[in-house]
Amino acid sequence: MTHKQILDKIGFIALTQAIDEDLARLVTRGLAFKKGGSITDVSSYVLPKILMRWNCVLLADSGLAKFYKEKVVLTLAILLHKYGFSDNEITKKATIAIDTLNDGVVLSDDFYRKSSQIKDFLLTKPKELKRKPAKQQSITFFRAKDVIFINVSGKFYIAYIHELTGTNESPVIELYDVTYDKKPTLEDIKMLKAKGVMYNDGIIRKALFAIYGMKYQPDFANQIHLLKSCSGSEMLPEDSHLEESVGVYTVSNLFVMQDKIIDMFAS
Known part of the structure; x- marks a missing residue:
């Protein structure tokens, strides 16, 4: 049994692609850091970051389609x-998910018949990746x-998309200087000052x-949500209290941005 055979039995191609792309970006970066000597273990770099994002599904109490989790x-x-890689908690939850x-x-008779094999496969030691993933x-x-x-870790941050780089390559965002403990609505945005x-x-x-890497809308990871589409200039963050930036924008990705948001709002 192969990874592809199991994924084909789950049959959720778009979800597979979304998670695969996230992991490929993280693994590529982790391998580069290991080669440069800044980390010694790629898994300790990858696992916390992928889980910070996908825990928005795994730890969600509501708002998801039945059996999506x-x-x-x-x-x-x-x-x-x-x-x-392997993670004991994820493997345990995956085994329970098979039974559920x-x-x-929910899935095919073939999935049902092969369930024991899939569980056994998950418990095998994964083979270390020998080369970096293909560029995403x-x-x-x-x-x-x-x-x-x-x-990000149960806190909610609002952002405005100014433009897209290249030909719809990546959104250029600016954060509002406001944080919420629950999912915000447009009516919750009381202050429109930008966070510097x-x-x-x-x-x-x-x-x-x-x-x-901020690609899918809706976001399969349940991390990024659209509040208002193509809102216009009335929603622009007010940033007259801030000095001019150094450069037009900082090139980042979803996983670096998770940590950056935490750092920005911690101060």
């Missing part, structure tokens, strides 16, 4: 194994002037970020 955790477990999917008669296509389905919110970044010279400047 089970399909996500099983697909994630298979793809982690494909890239040479079978009890609900840069594309986004978000649009300029969209207003979005991002879930403090530089080493102590000056707080405008901060725009081009986010590569």
